[in-house]
Amino acid sequence: MNLHYTLPEALIGAAHLEAEESIAYCVPYDLDEAGGFGPPEYKAGYLAVTRRRLLLFDKERLLREIPLSACEDIKCEPQVGCGLLTVQMDGKWQFVCRFSMRHVSRVAYVARGAKVFMKGGRHLVESLEHEKVCPKCGRALPGTRECPHCDGKGTTFRKFLRLCKPYWVQLLLISIFMVATAFLSLLGPEVQKRFIDGVLTPKTGTAGDVLGFIGAMLLITALTIATTVIRNWWCTSLGARISMDLRAKLYEKVQALSLTFLHGRKPGDLMNRITWDTSEIRQFMQDTFGNMLSTLITMLGALIYMFAANWKLALLSLVFLPIVMLLSFLWRKKIHRMFRNQRHKSDKLNSSLQDVLSGMRVVKSFGKEKDEAARFNDLAVDFARVQRRNEVFWATFYPMLTFVMGMGIYFVTYFGGLDVLSGTGLTVGGLNQFISYAGILYGPLSWMTMLPRRLMRMITGLERVYDVLDEQPDIVNRDGARDIKIQGNVEFKNVTFGYKSYEPVLENMSFSVKKGEMIGLVGPSGAGKSTLINLLMRLYDVDDGSITIDGVDIRDISLHALHSQIGVVLQETFLFSGTILNNIRFARPEATYEEVIRAAKMANAHDFICKMPDGYNTYVGEKGHNLSGGERQRVAIARAILGDPKLLILDEATSSLDTESEYQIQQALDRLTEGRTTFAIAHRLSTLRNADRLLVIDRHGLAEAGTHNELLEKKGIYYGLVTAQLEMHKVPGVQAEAPALSRP
Numbered sequence: 001m002n003l004h005y006t007l008p009e010a011l012i013g014a015a016h017l018e019a020e021e022s023i024a025y026c027v028p029y030d031l032d033e034a035g036g037f038g039p040p041e042y043k044a045g046y047l048a049v050t051r052r053r054l055l056l057f058d059k060e061r062l063l064r065e066i067p068l069s070a071c072e073d074i075k076c077e078p079q080v081g082c083g084l085l086t087v088q089m090d091g092k093w094q095f096v097c098r099f100s101m102r103h104v105s106r107v108a109y110v111a112r113g114a115k116v117f118m119k120g121g122r123h124l125v126e127s128l129e130h131e132k133v134c135p136k137c138g139r140a141l142p143g144t145r146e147c148p149h150c151d152g153k154g155t156t157f158r159k160f161l162r163l164c165k166p167y168w169v170q171l172l173l174i175s176i177f178m179v180a181t182a183f184l185s186l187l188g189p190e191v192q193k194r195f196i197d198g199v200l201t202p203k204t205g206t207a208g209d210v211l212g213f214i215g216a217m218l219l220i221t222a223l224t225i226a227t228t229v230i231r232n233w234w235c236t237s238l239g240a241r242i243s244m245d246l247r248a249k250l251y252e253k254v255q256a257l258s259l260t261f262l263h264g265r266k267p268g269d270l271m272n273r274i275t276w277d278t279s280e281i282r283q284f285m286q287d288t289f290g291n292m293l294s295t296l297i298t299m300l301g302a303l304i305y306m307f308a309a310n311w312k313l314a315l316l317s318l319v320f321l322p323i324v325m326l327l328s329f330l331w332r333k334k335i336h337r338m339f340r341n342q343r344h345k346s347d348k349l350n351s352s353l354q355d356v357l358s359g360m361r362v363v364k365s366f367g368k369e370k371d372e373a374a375r376f377n378d379l380a381v382d383f384a385r386v387q388r389r390n391e392v393f394w395a396t397f398y399p400m401l402t403f404v405m406g407m408g409i410y411f412v413t414y415f416g417g418l419d420v421l422s423g424t425g426l427t428v429g430g431l432n433q434f435i436s437y438a439g440i441l442y443g444p445l446s447w448m449t450m451l452p453r454r455l456m457r458m459i460t461g462l463e464r465v466y467d468v469l470d471e472q473p474d475i476v477n478r479d480g481a482r483d484i485k486i487q488g489n490v491e492f493k494n495v496t497f498g499y500k501s502y503e504p505v506l507e508n509m510s511f512s513v514k515k516g517e518m519i520g521l522v523g524p525s526g527a528g529k530s531t532l533i534n535l536l537m538r539l540y541d542v543d544d545g546s547i548t549i550d551g552v553d554i555r556d557i558s559l560h561a562l563h564s565q566i567g568v569v570l571q572e573t574f575l576f577s578g579t580i581l582n583n584i585r586f587a588r589p590e591a592t593y594e595e596v597i598r599a600a601k602m603a604n605a606h607d608f609i610c611k612m613p614d615g616y617n618t619y620v621g622e623k624g625h626n627l628s629g630g631e632r633q634r635v636a637i638a639r640a641i642l643g644d645p646k647l648l649i650l651d652e653a654t655s656s657l658d659t660e661s662e663y664q665i666q667q668a669l670d671r672l673t674e675g676r677t678t679f680a681i682a683h684r685l686s687t688l689r690n691a692d693r694l695l696v697i698d699r700h701g702l703a704e705a706g707t708h709n710e711l712l713e714k715k716g717i718y719y720g721l722v723t724a725q726l727e728m729h730k731v732p733g734v735q736a737e738a739p740a741l742s743r744p
Helices: 009-015 101-118 148-200 207-256 259-261 267-309 311-318 322-357 359-365 370-422 428-469 527-537 560-562 580-584 593-602 606-610 630-642 659-673 707-712 718-730
Strands: 023-029 045-050 054-057 062-068 072-078 081-089 092-100 488-495 506-513 517-524 545-549 567-569 647-651 677-681 693-698 701-706
Touching: 009 054, 009 062, 009 207, 023 092, 023 101, 045 101, 054 092, 072 101, 072 693, 081 101, 092 148, 101 718, 148 267, 148 428, 207 267, 207 428, 267 311, 267 322, 267 428, 311 370, 311 428, 322 359, 322 370, 322 428, 359 370, 488 527, 506 545, 506 701, 517 527, 527 647, 527 677, 567 630, 567 659, 567 701, 580 593, 580 630, 593 606, 593 630, 593 659, 630 659, 647 659, 693 707, 693 718, 701 707, 701 718, 707 718
Parallel strands: 517 677, 517 693, 567 647, 647 677
Antiparallel strands: 023 045, 045 054, 054 062, 072 081, 081 092, 488 506, 488 545, 693 701
């Protein structure tokens, strides 16, 4: 998202920038104080920020300047249909400007950047969000980062060439057969002409001449069929291969892209790009591309002959062609929009289906089957309405174009027939050849009227595919990143991070952990505990500060080395649809059977696995639904043990379990954490009884730190959490005792 609009030179002069002062951010605002677009004389303008001042301009002059040193706080607040920027000075909030929802996120980033300068920071806030409206033409972007209107078809054509480049040998062979097919199509009418004028009209031929003509036409037909079959087979094979390679590239790209990108897209949208959009490209290569060159050569050859034989009749045959071309040109954008909208409706339908199937247990638990069926039916009806409208339009538009083009052949037949009868024009064979070439011309022209639809569908699919392929992941290996063997010393140094950088979740977080320590992370929901471990696993990069492992910034450690030495056990255990053996081996696919069994025994999973009919080859079902919650959790612990991690992440690993399962899992976790640096999140504080230290996170930062006893003595946030849990678990009629100054 652009935070650095170009400020006009006249306004830069009006800002009277001091020495070494420069504009760090510049964004537009477009509403008046009342929240409207204002009267005709109203002039929206720009909001600019330097490291010293906040500047407000209209289109012609500087309206207001606010020293950042006088500001106590700056807020960007979403309102109903608009956003509002305010500053706090002398304990009072003051209005600065209003803006439409189009600019809310943009101004929020700038407000965050201004607050960084207020606190003495020097770094610039960056926005990784993509624009939702094209900055050039103002059109809404249709689910892609590039504007199809402004980029033009040249960009799409270059992408198509880039797509075809690895397959140039196959394309060359296909082109040769397309040329051969076109030549054979043009050869037939010439043979017919010679036979009619040389044999039939003078009536001088013999039976051998007739058989020779039949043999020639059979040979031409056989060769045409053979070249067409070979060409179609190669086109089908090439289309399937391109589609397969694109799917593989898309899947690999989706795996490589950061969580920020994946969380911003609906699953149905990504699934459609991998399956449907690649199929559209395959369909184009299979059914359209294979005919394009032969069609063009056939049309060109037919036109050359027709103009050489009788230019007047040739022009007459093309009299309706400009009308067809004009109609196709005028409707091309509408066709593009129609099929893009149809694809968007399909995305919504698939996303809804994926959500319901994934949450079917919840749907059934609340008895909402009919409601969800009705909601899905509404989406299906909406999709069917758009699809029906598009198909009805095309079923009407295409025959109309075909009829208009076909009118020319009747003119050729009438006026050409008059020439033959007068004896001053074409011969009988020449007229037959002319009509045949006119038919050959109109056939491809009729096919060409279908081309806009096929092209639009391919272009739409290509844009959506390359929208993902051209995306750059946020989390990548730095230049010089290296593999290191982790010992387990971790340090957070002034770490600041927000999923949107203008809304920090953690601010100036600093602490250090020694090798082998177990750190308990506690605090209210939404305080940033899971965010902290996400940063440690480098699923996201910090906005400011650094995280080091054994003195090395984690951004200087290769992603493979980092992730292969971190073990994770989450509250919501995810098992892949497969066997227990394959799920445990996910951490180390090369692990031996004995190593898998050893890990399962350490996780207290071996006994229940052996009781199953298929043992380690038991199929767990989608997301492991054939196993109980405790069994899934123990399989996940075995998976973590198998990887022999140096850093261990436990995120609510024992929550929502019965007492027996919790006891078995706690035993497994005690074995797993031994000698490893461990970060454990738990709302049930009794599960942190073995923690060496507790970190209490609240209000975007580290509120308290120490052992269980030390934190109880402070009687702060942690003391309140322990007291609340004791109250919650108090047995009626039994008075609760004060928290003991010992580990729970």
